Amino acid sequence: MDSGEPLTHYTPGDFFFATGRHTVVGSGARRAFTGTDAVALSEAVSAALAEAPGGLAVGVLPFDTGSAPGHVTLPEISRITGPARVATRLMIPAPVTVRAVPEPARHVDAVERAVRELGKRGMRKVVLARALELDFNTDVSPGAILNNLVADGAGGYIFAAGLPNGRTLTGASPELLLSRTGGRVVSHPHAGSAPRSADPVSDRDNAERLARSRKDQIEHAVLTEAIVETLRPFCRHLDVPSAPSLVSTPTMWHLGTVVTGELLDRDITALRLAAALHPTPAICGSPTEQARELVGELEPFDRGYYAGAVGWTDADGDGEWAVSIRCAETGPRSLRLYAGGGIVPESDPKAELDETSAKFRTLLNAMGLEL
Ligand SMILES: C=C(O[C@@H]1C=C(C(=O)O)C=C[C@H]1O)C(=O)O
Numbered sequence: 204m205d206s207g208e209p210l211t212h213y214t215p216g217d218f219f220f221a222t223g224r225h226t227v228v229g230s231g232a233r234r235a236f237t238g239t240d241a242v243a244l245s246e247a248v249s250a251a252l253a254e255a256p257g258g259l260a261v262g263v264l265p266f267d268t269g270s271a272p273g274h275v276t277l278p279e280i281s282r283i284t285g286p287a288r289v290a291t292r293l294m295i296p297a298p299v300t301v302r303a304v305p306e307p308a309r310h311v312d313a314v315e316r317a318v319r320e321l322g323k324r325g326m327r328k329v330v331l332a333r334a335l336e337l338d339f340n341t342d343v344s345p346g347a348i349l350n351n352l353v354a355d356g357a358g359g360y361i362f363a364a365g366l367p368n369g370r371t372l373t374g375a376s377p378e379l380l381l382s383r384t385g386g387r388v389v390s391h392p393h394a395g396s397a398p399r400s401a402d403p404v405s406d407r408d409n410a411e412r413l414a415r416s417r418k419d420q421i422e423h424a425v426l427t428e429a430i431v432e433t434l435r436p437f438c439r440h441l442d443v444p445s446a447p448s449l450v451s452t453p454t455m456w457h458l459g460t461v462v463t464g465e466l467l468d469r470d471i472t473a474l475r476l477a478a479a480l481h482p483t484p485a486i487c488g489s490p491t492e493q494a495r496e497l498v499g500e501l502e503p504f505d506r507g508y509y510a511g512a513v514g515w516t517d518a519d520g521d522g523e524w525a526v527s528i529r530c531a532e533t534g535p536r537s538l539r540l541y542a543g544g545g546i547v548p549e550s551d552p553k554a555e556l557d558e559t560s561a562k563f564r565t566l567l568n569a570m571g572l573e574l
Pocket residue numbers: 330332378393394395396457485486528529541542543544545546562
């Protein structure tokens with residue numbers, strides 16, 4: 204570990220991944236792996252890391268490898284340092300136009316349709332997202348967004364990753380898809396949401412209502428069951444709490460369950476496990492294939508690397524992969540923000556719209572925007 208401030212060296216295209224414990228940074232690419240089969244990608248990365256003792260692989264998996272490839276690199280320079288800290292917030296220019304895709308009323312329609320389709324198709328859950336497209340007079344620096352996410356104490360996993368399309372995915376995800384440390388694996392699935400409130404009484408009310416909500420408990424159970432089912436064959440022992448706990452970010456309350464396990468085979472890397480788990484019902488639905496299809500029918504945009512995974516794996520197979528949510532894709536003079544929510548047969552369409560608005564706040568706050 205070195206104590207240098209990791210954010211001062213960040214340049215767009217770099218990989219940046221900061222948790223409360225450490226920060227992983229990578230720049231340049233000694234080798235790059237791009238592929239539509241996440242398991243094959245993880246195997247190619249393992250083979251490359253086996254020849255690079257002490258090396259690190261970093262990257263992203265898209266939501267759907269049918270529309271964008273997974274992209275993992277062995278950086279030319281990589282460092283693991285202490286937690287990221289910043290001294291001041293940075294100014295981010297205001298957008299000249301903001302466009303909701305779809306329009307909020309159309310998102311409500313899509314949720315209504317999703318509820319009907321879940322019933323007709325005998326499905327348990329689908330996650331529907333919407334986007335905000337922002338245009339600027341100048342480029343927006345992903346480094347400034349990272350800086351402000353750190354300044355806001357956005358928490359969880361604050362990340363930036365260069366994408367194969369030349370853009371950058373930047374965000375602060377609360378959700379751990381998978382970490383591996385030696386033989387120990389941890390997943391912290393999140394599902395079930397309520398907004399934070401500046402008023403402590405309403406804030407507590409929101410949390411208590413969420414903890415009691417049958418609809419959110421169902422939504423959460425679908426997710427935890429899927430994580431446990433996928434991890435079970437890889438583990439000799441899994442520890443699964445019988446009920447979820449309340450977890451919070453500065454903008455949201457969630458239900459979360461910490462699933463821990465002991466690996467049967469130490470050759471299975473963090474990236475291989477992340478590839479097995481993704482896409483979970485936190486961001487896709489259940490059953491997975493039907494949910495992915497319904498997402499394609501109901502969302503008027505391509506998710507790209509939103510609702511994918513972002514993280515790192517080292518030569519021992521250890522690593523951390525977060526679910527790539529609460530994020531934005533930055534491009535020349537433009538930025539696209541994403542937010543989604545799990546729909547179950549009990550969902551209220553207007554409440555689902557409000558939930559996505561609350562989830563946008565992580566990035567909007569970092570940009571100093573009051574939209
Ligand atoms: C899909 C998103 O968040 C996911 C959906 C949640 C929900 O539906 O309650 C909660 C946390 C995340 O797993 C998002 O933030 O875009």
